[in-house]
Amino acid sequence: MEATVPARIALVPDAHGRGGRLHRLAETGEPLGAPLKTAELAATVAELEAAEQPRWVWASAESGYVPLLPALDRLHGAHRLGRCHDLRLVEALLLAHEGRWGAPRSLGAAWARLHSLPVPADLPETGPAEAQDTLFAPDRLQLPPGTDPLAAVLAVHADQQRRLRAIEGEPQRARFRLLVAAESAGALAAAEMAEDGLPWRTEVHDALLTELLGPRPHIPGAQPAKLAEVSVRLQEALGGKPFNPDSHTQVLRAFAEQGIRLNSTRVWELRELDHPAAELLIRYKELSRIHSAHGWAWQDAWARGGRFHPEYVVGGVVSGRWASRGGGALQIPRILRRAVLADPGWRLVVADAAQLEPRVLTALSGDAALARTAAGGDLYQALAQVAFQGDREKAKLGLLGAMYGQTSGDIGPLLATLRQRYPAAMGYVEAAARTGEEGGIVTSRLGRSCPPPSDAWLDLAEGATAGGEGAEQGGRSTRARGRFTRNFVIQASAADWALCLLAALRRRLAELTGPAGRPHLVFFQHDEVVVHAPAESADQVAALITAAADEASRLVFGDTPVRFPMSTAVVECYADAK
Structure with a gap:
């Protein structure tokens, strides 16, 4: 009888040096056999990746993947890792889903909750360089002294798998599992982009x-x-x-x-x-x-060796958007993009999703009329022709006002027109706003939960209903939360889609290695990706981006008529893309 290939492999590097320990796992998280100790962790991981393509399980990408990347790249013919389960990121998603939003998410915190121990607070985020210097030190994993890190990884992973299985409703459970996989894939991509760097001519x-x-x-x-x-x-x-x-x-x-x-x-x-x-x-x-x-x-701090090495924080914003650990990775001024130049014989393939959030609203709400309007290229222009006598600016202001909860000025009549023509879409965001105003929780398409209201907000909201001096301030507070939840369902669902795009594109690029080198992601910002590719494969990369966007749409929104077109440019200089 042929042996079953393990679905997952837990990985714990040594505190110092090149070795580490591994343990095969079933999909449920149950350990299979005995742990494996190796003196050459990167070489062992590369062999197992090539033979089994497992999902790697580690405390975090910073502690498990970042230290391996340089050695993996030095190994001739070695592929980077395809899939992972990032315990820290998954713990944050699960805690929010369970109503414990913002609770500490480190391996040590999850271990402490399992054993009814005092839960250590999360430490400040560190970059890849710091992660390598403090690899698996107690102050990073937050484990009690003497605790075996591998045993903690196995126990926390098994607990997370149990909690994932406990999510009620098959559609909700499947979507949340997709969110877990996409968030973890984002951690792989972030580590690789930090390692490879964005071409930067100092x-x-x-x-x-x-x-x-x-x-x-x-x-x-x-x-x-x-x-x-x-x-x-x-x-x-x-x-x-x-x-x-x-x-x-x-x-x-x-x-x-x-x-x-x-x-x-x-x-x-x-x-x-x-x-x-x-x-x-x-x-x-x-x-x-x-x-x-x-x-x-x-x-001096960020550009070295002809590359800008960004340090991304996956899920660093409550909506699931990424943040950065300094360096301004998500805010490169347009004029300085002239310094982003592809290597000789290479190109930058720059792509961004056209009018992503309005299209996300259309798909979320299932508004058939708005889907027909959005079927063309420029959604705002199409909307203007249908509802605003060809005035594109009015169409844009009205739709953005609906998504962000803006009601001041001349926007009222524009919203009234949208409510009449697109009741499902307008009803979707208004229902999300009402939930927020009532102190409720809303979620993204894949199940990412928004933060709950604070105690101070609850006090103000109570004042709004009780009347008196606090009524006006309480009313402003409840309306502000309504605007937040109104947009959260859209922005967080757009982040879901972007994560799936990133994961799908990363997988496709890994299969495109040629004689000139492998195309690789070098930049990601909300709805934009940049791939550094050999010139001869640039057009193929552009096609892969379109295919990845289509896959992300199917994964997140299912059988939807809404299209998510990508605006793509192949350039030598980033500034020439737009």
Whole structure:
């Protein structure tokens, strides 16, 4: 009788060195046989990946996968790992689903809950470099002294599998399992993008900074010449009295001394002001932001070896969107994208989902009329032709207002038109808003739960119903939560879709290795992906992105008529993609 290939393999690297321990598992989490100890963990993992393609189980990608990546890449012909179960990410999803949103999610915290021990608080996020330096140290895993990390991984994984099986309703259970798999796949992709890095030409970056800001100051902390010049001109335009343009309070005071009352220094408010200092302040803010967030200090810290190595935090935002651990990975200014240049003979394949959130709303609500409208290319233009006499701006404002809960200004009539023509879509977001206003929980398509209301919110909400002095403040609070839950169901479901896109694309790219090298993901931002690919395979990569988007749509929304088109460009420079 042929032996059954194990579905999963738990993995625990040694605290220091190249070895580690492995244990085969059944899909249920039950251990199979005895643990395996190896002195060359990366080589053993590569052999098992090639032979069995298991789902790897570890405390977190930072502790289990990141230390292996350099060695896996050095192994001739070794493939990166295809699937994993990230205990830390899965624990966070399950805790939220069970009404324990925000509880500590480390391996040690999950272990403590299993054994009725004091639960340690989560430590601050660390990047891949720190993860390697503190690999499986007690202060990272949060396990009690003397606890066997492999035993903890096996026990927590088995408990998570039990909790997943306990989710009520087969459709809900299947979708949540897809969320678990996609979130874990995101951890693999994030680790690989940090390791590979986004192509970044520091000489181009330096030239751009010099053009915008002036030469790099010789004195650390000094302002570049052009930034200092704008600061002086701003002070002169406001009477010549010195003030700190980075101080919100001092800027407001300087304008007030010239008889100009500002509520804030937001760009939209400054643009409405007819005074030369307004444009100077806008310019100063733009240059100062580039200098502080992506200037020479950023280059020294984040760009090395011709690559920008971002550090993503998977699920770092409550909606499931990613965050970053510094470095501004999700906010590369458009002008600095000129420094993102493909290697010679390679191309950047840049793709983003067109009008993703409105299409997600259409698929979620099952609104057949809006699906017909969205069937073409430009959803807003199609909506304008059907409902707003060809006025695209009105169509866009109305639909965004419905998704984000905006009711002020002239948007009321636009919403009324949408309610009349698309009652299912409008009813979907309004029901989510009512749930939020009542203190309820909403979820994404795959089952990611929103945070519950705070005790302070509950007190304010009670004041809103009781009347009196707190009624107005309580009403504002309940409406604000309604706007949050209204958008959460859309944004979190869009994050579900984007995760599935990323996982499907990553799997396809792994099968495309050619003589010039393997195309690989180098950037991900909400609904946008960038692949660095040999020039000869760039068009094929573009086709794979479209196929991955179609797969993600089927996985998340099933048999829906809603299409999720990808806008794709093959370029040498990132700035040329849009």
